[in-house]
Amino acid sequence: MKAEAWIFGITTVFVAVVAPGYWFLSGDWTGTSALVMTALLTAMITLYLGFHASRMDPRPEDRKEGEIADGAGELGFFPPYSWWPLWCALALGVMVYGVAMSAWWLVIIGFTAGAVVTCGFVFEYYRGEHAH
DSSP states (O other): OHHHHHHHHHHHHHHHHHHHHHHHHHOOHHHHHHHHHHHHHHHHHHHHHHHHHHHSOOOGGGSTTOOGGGGOSOOOOOOOOOSHHHHHHHHHHHHHHHHHTTOHHHHHHHHHHHHHHHHHHHTGGGSSTTOO
């Protein structure tokens, strides 16, 4: 994870250097605020990755003498296809549309549907074809 920390660190330095230059050239508060927040957020990610990289064993891709075979084995659980994210997005879309149109009855319907589909999304792997 040291490589990832370096990438975010370089991005932090770049954005921190660009932000004052952008302010002096444009005088725009919005863009300057966005650049400052970007610098702060990338700095936060840099600190997180650097902190964890110093406290964990190096991964095979982090070692100079690492072999491809060192990374063999189970990499984790990758879920198969799922329709639940589509229904979650649809419920959220109904809620946002209801707020935009001041139709609070539509927000209630979207919230109810969202509660149902969120439960379905969370408990997807406890029943059906992919249960474990």
